[in-house]
Each structure stands twice: as C-alpha cells, then as structure tokens.
Amino acid sequence: MDQEPLPVSVDPDVCVGSGDCARVAPAAFEVSDEGLSVVQEGARTTDRSLLENAVRDCPTGAITLIDDASGAPR
Numbered sequence: 001m002d003q004e005p006l007p008v009s010v011d012p013d014v015c016v017g018s019g020d021c022a023r024v025a026p027a028a029f030e031v032s033d034e035g036l037s038v039v040q041e042g043a044r045t046t047d048r049s050l051l052e053n054a055v056r057d058c059p060t061g062a063i064t065l066i067d068d069a070s071g072a073p074r
C-alpha cells in the first residue's frame with residue numbers, strides 16, 4: 001500500500017532534543033527517550049502553518065518541510 005510521505009522530517013544528526021517542535025506542534029513531533037525528535041503520524045493532519053512555525057523555532061534547523069507535490073525537501 002502506498003503511503004504519502006510524512007510532510008516533514010527531522011535530521012537526527014542535527015536535532016539536539018530541545019523539544020521546541022513538540023511544544024509548537026505536539027501532534028507532529030515527539031522527543032524520544034534518546035533525546036531526538038521523532039515525526040509522528042499526526043504530522044499529516046497538522047496545519048502547515050504549525051509545521052512552518054516548528055521549522056522556524058527549531059534552534060538547529062533540523063526540521064525540513066517536504067513539498068506536497070514532489071515529496072522533495074524544500
């Protein structure tokens with residue numbers, strides 16, 4: 001079954017586990033026990049504007065929005 005890609009990704013090499021993303025969009029991000037943000041299925045139904053806020057608020061630039069049409073980072 002083809003599944004649409006998640007609309008956002010986190011680079012685990014860049015994330016420092018600050019948790020800002022999970023505070024901005026708690027349905028879309030969860031900080032794991034390892035201290036890394038993990039994108040949740042709820043990201044699919046999270047407002048784009050909230051995801052954009054999470055990208056903006058991430059202190060290390062670890063979050064990438066995925067383009068709807070192409071599935072490519074933008």
Ligand code: SF4
Nearest residue numbers: 015016018019021058
């Ligand atoms: S805001 Fe950025 S650095 Fe902080 S937990 Fe989220 S992805 Fe990681």
